[in-house]
Amino acid sequence: MEFATITTPAPAVPAIVEECLAKGINAVQILSAGFREAGEEGRRLEEQIARTAARGLRVVGPNCFGVYSPAGGLTILPGADLPKESGPVAFISQSGGYAIRVPHRASGWGIRFSQIVSYGNACDINECDLLEYFSQDPQTRVITGYIEGPRDGPRFFRRLKEVSQTKPVIIWKGGLSQGGARAVNSHTGSLGGEEAVWDALFRQTGAIRVNSIEELIDTTLAFLYLPEYRGRRLTVIGGGGGIGVAAADACEKVGLSVPLFPPELQKKLTAIVPPAGASTRNPVDVGSPGPRPQVLRSVLETVLTEGRVDMAIISELNMSMATPPPGSAGNPAPDARFGANVAELSRIPVEIKKRLGRPLMVVLPVEANGPEDIRVEEARRQVVNYYLGEGIPVFLTLERAVKALSNVISYYERRDALVSVNQGIPS
């Protein structure tokens, strides 16, 4: 298959597309801007291209960054040299900027892409075509998208609903505010649409709505690393009472439950944690952010086998130099004041996951933000990599972890419900 990339100024583009068609080229991507988003003259040029396309050639764009497809050796989006390795995530983006930013930011979280398509004004190939394509693509397990305004609303609705029954589709919809809708119009010449319409769309199709680049990445990570997952009861294990309080608040805000442990279980846990300054009700406070490794091991084993919870989140424990005192930066060895057992502590979640086969999540925040603390951050990132390599998803804050988890659970719950309705079975 022949594929051409066109980057000339807009007025020259229609003739080049015509030439491509004449030469038997199957598809082109037009990166140039200056079409429908720029006014009447641009609209005319774009319509000319669409007419040529209809005679036998597919067009990505114009006003886009085109296609990233590592398996096909096509890894250059403008200004970015993206990873050469393929992965299970597709990203369709009406924004060229996000077509680069999303894979950049996702790369540190171990997320790799099957393909990324920045399709801009979508004069030919649009989000519906791409949804169909990725729903059939065996390499793609999770479909993600940044959408400003679909070309054909009803068709988009139907596609989204169909595809969501087999693969999670995570959509960040931009431009729902007044100013946002205006920016959409000058960006890709689309209509932004109304909040209520999009609410209904997400509810009825089973697609997953996210509201930022961070939530898109977190949710993708949760889908990749968690099994098909429906349970809303969880335990949070942290070190410090305030963190337990914040954990419970954050979970309930997104509809997850942190159920009170029964008295017999609390009694067992009380025998494990330190005698004062801890809590065993759920969330579990192991007394300090740097507990003895054996304490974390026993607590995890006990709550996962007897706690009637679906998931354990280990939140803000000192798995790396994540909470060293300022001034210790530059020293890569764990600080003795937090116990010499940091390395052993960090291995416990991996050991428990292997032994019990239960899903776990870990929260490892950036603790120190100065340039002088950079070694601390490097150590934290190494531990993040270690967990990702062992199949344990890691998040920067507990709020973000539970939002991603809730997005995953809601998807499977709604899919169950939609499938039941479609089969005429009462849900």
Add this chain to the structure above:
Amino acid sequence: MEFATITTPAPAVPAIVEECLAKGINAVQILSAGFREAGEEGRRLEEQIARTAARGLRVVGPNCFGVYSPAGGLTILPGADLPKESGPVAFISQSGGYAIRVPHRASGWGIRFSQIVSYGNACDINECDLLEYFSQDPQTRVITGYIEGPRDGPRFFRRLKEVSQTKPVIIWKGGLSQGGARAVNSHTGSLGGEEAVWDALFRQTGAIRVNSIEELIDTTLAFLYLPEYRGRRLTVIGGGGGIGVAAADACEKVGLSVPLFPPELQKKLTAIVPPAGASTRNPVDVGSPGPRPQVLRSVLETVLTEGRVDMAIISELNMSMATPPPGSAGNPAPDARFGANVAELSRIPVEIKKRLGRPLMVVLPVEANGPEDIRVEEARRQVVNYYLGEGIPVFLTLERAVKALSNVISYYERRDALVSVNQGIPS
């Protein structure tokens, strides 16, 4: 003044406090846990201490991490060796863990503290006493707090209202969910209180509500770096249409306005930005995340002098190696593909702020999250430090920047309104 720190197990504490009183010690902090939060026996011990205190000695705690006061040379909280320098922020915390985490995380953002008081069960000195103290403290400009449940609700309300008229009081209230309230009870033995009650408290007192450690730090930063500030009209300058869309959405969500620029101003801006792929309506899209420095300079000058906006936010431009391609990590020089002018570009906001005397905010996200990208992150942090040193606040995401800004504006607006009501002047 004599000051003692008590860390013995709970049952031994009352006798030691009695002994301190006999020896003429003025104040003690009791770090030990095992009091009211632990049940009936602990409650009895705590009441015994309170009775001793009433006879002539002040008590911080028990079940706390005590006092951090760099000006007084008291800089050790358990497990943390905090900065020796004082600053303009007070932090009162019912959680010991947050008394350490907040200053750790804030340190990278240039925030220093006058004092931090972890007061735990508050058997004597409580949040009301501390609010009074810091309202009078000349070194403290901003008061922050993590509160689970105040001892004396009506007094807390009155104090908060009084103090908020002279200094911003930023409160993170923990434990508003069911599980959170339970965790509060086992943490500091307090009652969590209801959402509606706390909503009313914030509305009526003029205190600023935040919902996470990140928002507490962001909002503190905004108060420290922005002048008394009330304008809700702003411009966002970014590189890439999708970022403009997200910016407008984020602003309107928190009640800020990104007003459409009038045609004559759009025309002027159009002459500055690249001919295609940019937008001048507001948000302003300068065409790419790495614009020519002269473009950013002229756009900023033009919108700040003619745009009738109160603030400009410069969002996600390549001020450091913030968006280099993966694989370029380890190379501290800006990548040529983003323009060799990165260093000059990064100086523009500082130059404009000095010349025009207008407040600016900068958004510099963490772009690459892997350990192999650590040099990229180091460069980003250096640029953050540079801006902070020049009095320009920096935020990790635009969502967080505008939330902090909105918190600042709401505070001054409500203070105006409350002062008017108190003076009998219709607001």
